[in-house]
Amino acid sequence: MPKLNQHRIPQLTWAGRDFLIHSAATVVSGLGNAGAPIATAFAILRLGGGAAEIGWVTGARLAATVLFLLVGGALADRLPRHRVMVAANLGNALSQALLAVLVLTGQARLWQIVVLAAANGVGLAFFAPASEGMVMESVDQRQAPRAFAVFRTALNSSQIVGAALGGALVAAVGPGWVLALDAAGLAAAGALRLFLRAGAAPARQPSGPGMLAELREGWREFTSRRWLWAVVVQYGVVNACLIAAESVLGPLVADERLGGPRPWGLVNAAMGAGLVAGGLLMVRWQPRRLLMAGTAGVLMFGLPAATLAAGAPLPLVGAAMFASGVGGTVYGVSWMVALQQEIPAAQFSRVAAYDWCGSVALAPVGTAAAAPLAGGLGLGDALWSCAAVMTLLSLLVLAVPEVRALVRHSTPAGSGAKRLEPVAA
Structure with missing residues (x-):
């Protein structure tokens, strides 16, 4: 038997045991997480709800x-980060399981869905900052950009399958079974993360500062960098418009014109394919001007809303979602490389929490405003407005000199103990 050419086989010698376990757990939970929003939206529609209820x-x-x-x-x-992640995974599995039972038995009421959605959000709040450090704790810091790109590619690959499968299952067997599968995936991910060895709690002095003092220290780190808070403020508004367009208004367009949950799942899978393509691109491409490249990615976010507003056919909507997915990964990788090289490791999770807060703080406003906006302007004009705001703000952030000037370092600044972190999933 001829010997295999080892130079043609992708080498992951830098990917240690914890990296592989964390990536596998994220893929498992990502399969369900991609289908759960589709299932929840159509469960609400089948209960007689509309844009307002989905927004709530x-x-x-x-x-x-x-x-x-x-x-x-x-x-x-x-605290040890892997333990926080396990607890959050299991808590979210419980909330999704309860929601699945309510939907499957026909007992679901809007207030129950709202309460369980809020419980799921609490779990994410604890999971996200803890998850932020795990990838980089399990690889050599010099491999940080590659590790993040590979991690996101694996996650997004699972979301392609999850979105397509979720839409098909909602159409075939109903949303309750999709929610049950999400609960099972979250429980399995939590079980896998029990085997993680990274993420031990940092050494602390018994007389060290309290939590409020540490939060103030993290706030000083966050506000002292104009490029950081400028991008977060910009992204907070963009994210509100994006979620309003794709989580509230998009399912309505799909229900009215595109054919329901199955085609909506397919276009969400197209976005997942774009996310994967962006990950493969970022494994190879290392842009020097990190935030300029990231902003170019965010400019793609308005395309799905524009095609939905224009009444474009399904293939064109799918192409727009694909382009938006590519832009999302270009932005995500570029942003995390910037944080890795600029933020001290000791304050990273707190700065990441302020980053997350700023990025999602306006999203509830966007979801709540989506239905009144659609009612006042019409569904098409509401989507056009979302697309216009996302595009304009993505251009305006380039007026900040520090955004244009921030460049990639050949090696991490300072001691080299800074991290590149994945967005939690």
Whole structure:
């Protein structure tokens, strides 16, 4: 038998045991997480709800995340991160399982869905800052950009399958079974993360500062960098418009014109394919001007809303979602490389919590305003407005000199102990 050419086989010698376990857990939970928003939206529609009800449920989850993120960020710098992630995974599995039972038995009421969505948001608030450090704790710091790109590619690959499968299952067997699968995936991910060895709590002095003092220290780190808070403020508004367009208004367009949950799942899978393509691109491409490249990615976010507003056919909507997915990964990787090289490791989780707060703080407002906006302007004009705001703000942030000037370092600044972190999933 001829010997295999080892130079043609992708080498992952830098990917240690913890990296592989964390990536596998994220893929498992990502399969369900991609289908759950589709299932929840169509469960609400089948209960007789509309844009307002979908907005309330989405907003409740996001508002709970915002309220608890700072506490989650502080705890992530005080406790073993993998234990925090396990607890959050299992808590979210329980909330999704309860929602699945209510939907499957026909007992679901809007207030129950809102409460369980808020519980899910609390779990995310504790999971996200803790998850932020795990990838980089399990690889050599010189491999940080590659590790993040590979991690996101694996996550987004699972979301392609999850979105397509979720839409098909909602159409075939109903949303309750999709929610049940999400609960099972979250429980399995939590079980896998029990085997993680990274993420031990940092050494602390018994007389060290309290949580409020640590949060103030993280706030000083956050506000002292104009490029950081400028991008976060910009992204907070963009994210509100994005969620309003794709989580509230998009399912309505799909229900009215595109054919329901199955085609909506397919276009969400197209976005997942774009996210994967962006990850493969960022494994190879290392842009020097990090935030310029990231802003170019955010400019793609308005394309799905524009095609939905224009009444474009399904293939064109899918192409726009694909382009938006590519832009999302270009932005995500560029942003995390910037944070890795600029933020001290000791304050990273707290700064990440402020980043998350700013990025999602306005999302509940966007979801709550989506239905009145659609009612006042019409569905098409509401989507056009979302697309216009996302595009304009993505251009305006380039007026900040520090955004244009921030460049990639050949090696991490300072001691080299800074991290590149994945967005939690």
